[in-house]
Amino acid sequence: MSSSDVARPAKPDTVFDRDAEWDALAAFACDSRGAGLGVVSGRLRQGKTYLLKALTTALGGFYFGAQSAAQSESLRRLGEELAQYTGTSPPSHWRGWEDAIDALLALGDRRSVPIVVDEFPDLVRQSPPLPAAIHSAFRRLRDTDRGNRARLLLSGSVLPVMHRLFSAASPLHGLTDLELTLRPLDYRQAARLWNIEDPGLALLVHAVVGGTPAYWGYAGEQVPSGPDDFDAWVGRTVLNSRTPLFLEAHHLLQEETNHWDRALCHSALAAVASGCSTQGEIAERLGAPLTDAAHCLALLRENGLLHGEPDAFRPNLTRLRITEPLLAFEHAAVWPYRSALEQQGAAEVWRRARSVFDSAVASPHFAQICRDWVMDFADPAVFGAQPATAAHGSLPDPAHRAGPDVHAEVVIRGQADARPGPLLSVGMARRDQVMDLHHLEHLRHLLDVLSARGEDVTHTHPACYSGVGFTSALHAAEANGHVVLVDIDRLYQGR
Template sequence: MPLRFIGRHSQLNALQDFYASRTGHLATVRGRRRVGKSTLLLQSLEAGRSAYHQAAQMAPDANFQRFHDDMVEALSAQLTAGTASDIAQAKNWRSLLLALGQAATELQRLTVIIDEFPYLSRSDITLESVLQEALGRIESLGQPLKLVLCGSSISQMEALLQHSSPLYGRSDLNLVLHPLDYLESAEFAPNWTPEQQVHARTVFGGMPRYLNLLEDALSVGENYERLVLNPDGPLHEETTRLLGAELSEPRVYASVLQAISRGNTRAGEIISASGIHPSSLPKYLERLEELALVRRERSANATPAARHLRYGLADPFIASWFRYALPNLSALKIRGATSTWARLIAPTIDSDPHAAPGMFEHISRHWTTLHMDDFWTGEHGEVGRIMQGSGDPAGEIDVASRLGRGQQSSWLLGECKWTAQQQDGSALRQLQQNAGKLLNQERVQQYLLFSRAGFTTPFREQPPASTRLVDLAELYARP
C-alpha cells in the first residue's frame, strides 16, 4: 500500500509560511510514530529548492556520509560548478552546512529536511553545537537556508528547545503533529462501513503509521490479528518499543497504563491497581500526559479549580494493546493469533464501556465540536461530558457544552447509544432526567441523540423540538 498522508491545512500553511519567509533558519517538527510527517514537509516545498534526508541509527561517520551523499544527489544539478564542488568536497558537518548556505544564496532559497534527527544527534554529541555555530554564520550572511529537524521521539525533540540545548532560541517554528481525527483515519480504509470504522478506531487509533498498514479487503479483526496479536506482526512490540524509547522507567509507566486500561479512572483507583506510591503518581501521570498517552478530564459543569479528575488512555492503540494483547501474550506465542479476535475481543468490544461504546462517545463529541455552528453561534465551552461523583455511567451525560456565559448561559447536551436497537423517545427522556439531576434545572438549548442503529421511523420523522438525531452515516459524512 503506498504511503498516504491526510494533513491539517493549518500545519501545512505554517510550513509554507516558514518556507516563504525572509527570516528564520530553523524549524522543528515532532510527531510520535507518525508516518507521513515527511510527506507533509515535502508538500510544502518547491521542486529544485529543497533536499530531504532520512537519518538512520549508524556511526557518526556513516551518518555524515549518508547526509552528504543525499545533498550531492539532490542539489548538484541545480548549482554552479563551484558551489556543487564545495558540497561534494565537504569533509565535515560545518563545511557542508556552510556550503549549503552558499547554495541557498545561489538558488535564492533552500530548505533542507532532516527526518529522525535524534539518530544523528545521539551518535554525535557535538552536532547540535556545530549546527548552532553554522546557523549563526549563515544568518549573519543573510543566506536563505531553512533547516527543518523532525523526529518521532517526542522527548528528544523537546530537548532541542530547552535552555540546555545549543539550539535553544534558534527555532522559528515548532510543530507537533497529533494523531489524525476519526474522519481522517477512515480514509485509510474507505471500503469499511461506519461501524467497522468505529471498531478500527477503537483498536488502532489515529496514528498514520498503523493506519497505513491496514487492508480494508480484510475485516478489522483480521487486521488486528495479523498486525498486533501475531507475535511476528509489525505492531506486536510497538508499545514496548515506545515506552522504552520515551521513558526512563518503562515498567512503572506500563503499570500505570495497565491500571487505567482496566477502567481505573480515579487517582486512588490507579494507585491501588498499579501499586504506585501515592506521592509518585502525579509525576508519572504528568509525563504520560506530555506524551499524549494519558488524558485528564473534568466534568463539563465543574469549576476550573475542581479537584475531582478522571484519567483515561488518550491513545486507543495503546489502550487496546493493554486490554487485549498484554493479558494473552503467552497464549499468543503458543497458539498464534488466528481466531483470537473472535474468541477474546468480539464478545466484549461492543459492551465494554471503555471499548467501542466509549469510542462512539468520543467520536460524537468530536462531531459536535465540528458542527457547533449548526446549533450555536456565540461563545461556548469545550465539548466534554458531565460526570457524577458515584461514577454511574447511566446517570451521566455523554456530550455536554455550556453555551454562553453567566446567568444567561444554557446547555447543549447529548446521549450516545451504542446498541443494536433503534432508539425512540426513551433515550431523550433519560437524557432529560439526567440533566435535571446534574444541572439543577439549568436551561437546555439543544439536545443531541447519537445512535449506532439509527432511530425508529416515527421518532425519526417527528423528532421533538430542539432535538437533533444523528446516526453513524451522518457521523462519517464529510462536513
C-alpha cells in the first residue's frame, strides 16, 4: 500500500481513456516512501510521451525527451533543461552520467516529484554504462537514507532494448517499483476515440488503423460519415500522399527494425498478410533459407510487430499474425499497388485493392476481434467457464486426406496447468456471410474429428460469429441450446 504526500491528480480531459495507466502512474509519482524507479514501455505512437508529459505537468515534475545524439550533447541538453526547470545556471561541472543522475534525483530531496527520461534507449545506445550509473545512484540514496522521494520514470519504444535493460542481466533488474506497458486501444475503445457508433464501420476502420491513438490525428481527425463513406475515407487518408498515414507503415517498420534487412522484413510481412502463418510457409514464400526467415521473424516478434501463438489443436505448431493492423493493411492491400499510386488516383487503386482488403485484411481481422471479445468482454457463463485462450485451430480432415485442413477461427479453452485446457467452444467467424445451419454442421463435423482424436468434446459449445447476421433456422438452433450466436452488435456492446 503506498502512502502519499501529494494529492493524486485527476486525469486531464485531454487524455483519452488510459484510466488504469493514469492511476498507476499517479500512484507511483505521488508515493512518498522514498526514491523509486518506474519503467514505461510500448510501441511507437501509443501515447507514452503524451501521457508522461501530462503527468509531469499535473504534478510539477521534470520531463526530458532524449534523442539520438552523442553523450556530450545529451548531457548538455539535459543540463540546460534542468537549469530552466530549477531556475538556476546550467551545470559546468558534470563529469558524466553519474553526476547528471545525482542532479536529477536531487529534485526529490524535498518532495515526491516525477522525473521522466523519455526514449531512454537512445541514451543507452551512446552511453552503455548509464544503467550502472542509475543503479549506483539509487544505492547511494538508500545507503545515506536522506529521505529522498524522487520518482524516476524511464520510458522507451524500442521493445527489445527495454526488455534487455530490465532483464536479469541488467544492473536495473530488481530496482523497479512500477513496470507499465502502453498497448494499443482495444477495438471498443478505438470506436469511441474515432466517435463511430456503427459497429460494422468501426470494424472496417479498425482493420485499417487499429487502436493506435496517434493515427486519429494522423488522419486529420477525419472520420467516415457512414458505411458508404468508408471507401472515400480510405482515399483521403491512408492513400493520400499529403497525410502522415500514407507512409506510416514504411516509417513504422524503419524505426522498429533498427536498420536490419528491411526488404526481407517487408516481404515477410507481405507473406503473413497473404495468409502464410507458419515459419516454414513464410520461408517458402520468400524463397529464403529457413535460418534467414527465422531471424527476420524473430526480430519482428521482438519488436511487437508479429505475434505467435500455438494452434488450438496442434500446440507444437506456432501461427504468426501481424499485430499492427496498418501493417497488415499496407502489405496485403496496398503494397502491390504502391507504384500505381504515383500514376493513378487513390480511388482507382482502391477499387482494385478493395476485394483483397475484404478477404485478406477485414475477414481475418474480424476473426481476431471475435477472439478478443471472448477474452476481454464475454461473460464466462456463455461458454461454461472462464476462457484461458482463444485461438485459431486447424486439423487434417480424415474424410478428405488429400483435401484442405478443417478450421475453426475461434477455439476456446479453459484453465489448465502445463497442458491444453478443456475445450469450451469451437467457432466459425464470417464477417460478410449470413450464417446458416451448414456452418453449424461444419462445426459438428469438426467436433467429430476431435472426438475421434481423443479430445473430450462433451461440454464443447459450437459458436457462430457473423458480421451480418444469422438465418431464422440458426436462431432456432440457438433457442434450443445447440449453438452460441455472436453478431457484430454483441461484439461491440454486449457480453
